[in-house]
Every structure is written in structure tokens, then in C-alpha cells.
Amino acid sequence: MDEIKHREQVDLIREVFYYQSRFDGKTIVLKIDEPILQEPHFPQFMKDLAMLRATGIEIILVPGAKQWIDAVLKEYDITTVYHEGLRVASAEAIPFIRMAAFDVANRLMTLLTAFQANAVIGNFIRARGLGVLDGQDFEHTGKVEKILVEPLQKVLDQGMIPIFPCIGWNAAGKPYNLSSDEIALAVAEALQAEKLFFVNSSDGFMDSRFRLPDGLVKNSDGRVARLSLEEAEQVLKLNAGNTDDDLKYLELALAACRKGTERAHVVDGRLEGAILREIFSNLGVGTMVYGSEFESIRPMRATDIPEVLRLMQPLMEEGILLQRSQDDLLGLLADFVVYEIDGVVHACGALHAFPGKTDNEASQGEVAAIATNPTYSHLSMGRKILSFLTDKARRAGYGRVFALTTRTLDWFEQLGFTEAVLESLPEKKQKTYSHARKSRIFALDLKAGNIKS
Numbered sequence: 001m002d003e004i005k006h007r008e009q010v011d012l013i014r015e016v017f018y019y020q021s022r023f024d025g026k027t028i029v030l031k032i033d034e035p036i037l038q039e040p041h042f043p044q045f046m047k048d049l050a051m052l053r054a055t056g057i058e059i060i061l062v063p064g065a066k067q068w069i070d071a072v073l074k075e076y077d078i079t080t081v082y083h084e085g086l087r088v089a090s091a092e093a094i095p096f097i098r099m100a101a102f103d104v105a106n107r108l109m110t111l112l113t114a115f116q117a118n119a120v121i122g123n124f125i126r127a128r129g130l131g132v133l134d135g136q137d138f139e140h141t142g143k144v145e146k147i148l149v150e151p152l153q154k155v156l157d158q159g160m161i162p163i164f165p166c167i168g169w170n171a172a173g174k175p176y177n178l179s180s181d182e183i184a185l186a187v188a189e190a191l192q193a194e195k196l197f198f199v200n201s202s203d204g205f206m207d208s209r210f211r212l213p214d215g216l217v218k219n220s221d222g223r224v225a226r227l228s229l230e231e232a233e234q235v236l237k238l239n240a241g242n243t244d245d246d247l248k249y250l251e252l253a254l255a256a257c258r259k260g261t262e263r264a265h266v267v268d269g270r271l272e273g274a275i276l277r278e279i280f281s282n283l284g285v286g287t288m289v290y291g292s293e294f295e296s297i298r299p300m301r302a303t304d305i306p307e308v309l310r311l312m313q314p315l316m317e318e319g320i321l322l323q324r325s326q327d328d329l330l331g332l333l334a335d336f337v338v339y340e341i342d343g344v345v346h347a348c349g350a351l352h353a354f355p356g357k358t359d360n361e362a363s364q365g366e367v368a369a370i371a372t373n374p375t376y377s378h379l380s381m382g383r384k385i386l387s388f389l390t391d392k393a394r395r396a397g398y399g400r401v402f403a404l405t406t407r408t409l410d411w412f413e414q415l416g417f418t419e420a421v422l423e424s425l426p427e428k429k430q431k432t433y434s435h436a437r438k439s440r441i442f443a444l445d446l447k448a449g450n451i452k453s
């Protein structure tokens with residue numbers, strides 16, 4: 001047990017190293033809903049961000065301020081109207097809106113200062129008034145015209161954390177109240193950010209809350225872990241008419257990925273360490289929308305061998321898999337495939353060819369060395385690798401695939417393999433069969449179809 005825990009810890013540290021070097025110098029934008037600022041662990045959240053900045057990751061903060069603006073306006077007895085879901089910032093209200101927005105930004109600045117991070121609240125947005133729409137004059141409510149990338153990049157280069165209150169100015173210095181969501185999206189697009197986070201306080205994409213299509217990858221708590229652009233579109237379509245805020249964030253996340261952000265995440269900020277887990281682990285705790293390829297099964301490369309051996313080592317020690325050295329694997333590069341999630345290898349498998357000796361004898365393939373990272377066992381990687389290998393065998397014209405196994409009989413059976421006799425194996429394999437090991441033989445007739453899903 002200790003040994004397993006130790007391995008898991010080491011795996012986690014490796015994953016952190018991997019992501020750390022990958023995100024070094026890259027930009028992460030966080031839109032933080034204002035209620036999160038009241039959470040007891042919020043100071044720790046900010047400390048984590050200060051630490052991320054210190055390690056070389058560029059951080060940009062866009063705090064929402066809606067609730068605080070409401071409270072300040074109420075305090076001063078000022079009422080504002082809404083049109084099409086947007087607050088109309090009147091001339092009377094804008095000084096108070098500005099005060100509330102900067103107050104929220106200041107709270108972040110104060111915490112960052114306490115954690116020795118340099119932060120700056122700047123005028124990096126050129127804004128424009130919304131004008132009069134459908135007969136409604138929006139007065140001081142505006143939209144982002146452009147992000148002033150050059151001065152923003154300068155402060156990022158100096159190691160500072162820019163904070164964006166929901167206020168922007170036009171070229172003449174007139175202030176406008178802007179949507180923080182829009183600011184976050186515009187900043188992420190302008191800087192082609194690696195990641196954009198919408199940190200909110202909701203339970204996220206669970207079956208119990210939304211209509212979800214089949215086949216989505218979920219975390220162990222049932223939360224949808226990730227969505228391709230097409231899957232995100234499907235979720236939005238299935239839940240059309242539902243006004244839950246999470247769907248608004250999903251729509252924004254989708255828009256961000258379409259505009260060049262690599263990954264956009266909707267994360268429950270009430271969970272302690274949520275951002276660190278979402279950044280440094282393939283599993284995460286929120287829901288991620290990804291624009292570029294995230295997971296794939298591909299041929300093994302020589303550079304994958306250390307990771308493949310790391311997966312196989314404990315299983316070889318237990319006698320579940322045959323012993324293979326680094327040189328063996330180098331010689332078998334063409335047979336092996338790896339399951340990669342976001343650049344990290346989490347499973348492997350091999351298909352060894354046994355060509356038929358005569359034109360009448362069908363070729364056979366041996367599936368072997370299927371190994372998955374136990375931390376990721378709920379992602380069906382083993383089944384997907386097996387399906388990939390049997391497909392590969394069929395495309396190569398093999399008649400059947402077989403596996404020799406001592407401990408995975410039920411698994412192969414469950415997936416449609418049936419027990420077979422030694423004599424049915426290719427002659428060469430019969431000769432090397434270890435009678436001491438007494439492996440059981442399971443085979444799948446490829447003419448009869450693929451493995452059961």
C-alpha cells in the first residue's frame with residue numbers, strides 16, 4: 001500500500017514538473033466571481049496564484065464585482081435599470097460603480113501584496129459606449145473596443161499581476177462600466193492565453209443538473225471533466241432555454257477556445273486548491289473545454305520508453321506482464337502504442353504480428369503489455385487501447401487476435417474474447433509458450449466483430 005502511495009505521489013510530482021515547464025512564460029487569465037472573495041480559503045487561493053506567478057506563469061486577474069456594485073448602489077440609494085440583462089450605468093451611478101469595481105480590485109491587490117507578489121491595476125482597456133439600443137440609452141455602460149496589449153505585456157514581462165476592474169475608458173478618458181466576462185474573453189484573445197478560467201461557485205456539470213450527451217469523460221465525482229468543442233456545443237444545444245450561469249460560462253469557454261485560447265475551464269472556486277489541481281493534473285476538478293487535441297492513442301516513440309517502463313515496471317515485478325527491458329522496447333517500437341492525455345503517457349499496449357505461414361493460413365496478432373496508470377483507471381483507457389489494437393489487426397488483414405494472461409481472464413472475457421487452446425496459436429508462439437507460467441489463452445475472431453464496448 002505504501003509502495004502504491006509512493007508511486008502515486010511520484011507520478012503527481014512528475015505531472016507537476018511536466019505542466020510547470022509547459023506553462024512557463026505562458027498566460028493564464030482568471031475571471032473570478034465576486035462571491036468567491038468571501039470564501040474562507042480565498043487568501044490561500046490568492047497565495048497559490050502569487051506562487052504560480054513566482055514560478056514564471058503569467059497571471060491576469062479579472063474580478064467580477066456585480067454583487068458589490070449592487071450593495072454600494074443600495075447603500076447610496078441609487079437605482080439602476082437593466083435592459084437585455086445589462087445594467088444601464090447612469091451618470092449618477094457611474095462614480096459609485098467605479099468605486100465598487102476598484103474596491104474589489106484593491107482587495108485582490110492587498111492579498112497579493114501580503115504574499116509578496118507585485119500587482120498593478122491599469123488602464124489597459126480602450127472602451128466604447130454601447131450607445132442607444134432599441135430606444136434604450138445605455139449611458140455609461142460600454143464594451144471593450146480593444147486591449148492595449150503593448151503596455152499590458154510590459155507589466156507582465158516585469159513579473160507583475162495585472163488586475164482588471166470592470167471599468168474601461170474611451171480615448172477621451174470617459175469611463176464605462178464593462179462586463180468582466182467580456183473583459184476576460186477579450187484579454188485571453190488579445191494575448192492568445194494558454195488558459196482562461198471562469199471561477200464561480202456552482203456544482204458544475206453533473207448529470208443531476210444538466211442534460212448531457214452520452215460518452216463524456218467524467219471525474220470520479222460524476223462531474224464532466226472535459227469537452228471538445230463539438231461536445232460543448234451539444235451540451236449547450238441539449239440545455240437550450242436553461243438559464244443556469246454555468247451554461248453562460250460554457251458558452252464563453254467555447255467562444256474563447258474558438259478565438260485561440262488553448263483551454264478554457266469552468267471551476268468551482270469553493271473547492272480548496274481547485275486551480276492548482278486544474279492546472280497541474282490531467283484529472284482536474286472542473287470542466288475544461290479544449291480546442292486542440294487533448295488525448296490520443298498513437299505509436300510509441302523512443303522518447304516515450306521511460307514513461308512506458310514506469311507503467312509496466314510494477315506489473316512486471318508482480319509477474320503480471322512479461323519482463324521487457326529498454327532495449328526490448330526499442331526493438332518493438334512499431335508494435336507499441338501509447339495513450340496520451342495532454343502530452344502525458346498514461347497507458348500502453350502492443351500488437352505483435354504472427355504472419356500466416358501459407359496463403360491459406362490467416363495471420364494472427366498477439367495483444368500484450370496493456371498497462372494503464374491506476375490513478376486514471378475510470379477513463380477506460382485499457383478498453384480503448386485494446387479496441388485500437390484489434391482494429392489495427394483487422395485493418396492489417398489478421399484473422400484473429402489472442403492474448404496470454406494470468407490475471408486478466410475476466411477482463412478479456414468481458415470484452416468478448418473466448419478461451420482458446422494452445423494448438424490454435426501460431427506455431428512460433430506455441431514453441432515459446434511457458435508451461436511453467438501456465439498463462440491462459442484468450443482469442444477474438446476478427447471476422448465476428450470488434451471487442452464489446
Ligand SMILES: CC(C)(COP(=O)(O)OP(=O)(O)OC[C@H]1O[C@@H](n2cnc3c(N)ncnc32)[C@H](O)[C@@H]1OP(=O)(O)O)[C@@H](O)C(=O)NCCC(=O)NCCS
Nearest residue numbers: 315368369370371372377380381382383405407408410411
Ligand atoms: C486490465 C487493465 C488494462 C484494464 O484497464 P482499465 O483502463 O483500468 O479499465 P477498463 O475501463 O478497460 O476496464 C474496466 C473494467 O475492467 C475491470 N478489470 C480491471 N482489471 C481487471 C482484471 N484484472 N480482471 C478482471 N476485470 C478487471 C474493472 O473492474 C472494470 O469493470 P467495470 O467496467 O465493470 O467497472 C488495467 O487494469 C491494467 O493495467 N491491469 C494490469 C495489466 C494487465 O493485466 N494487462 C492485461 C494483460 S496484457
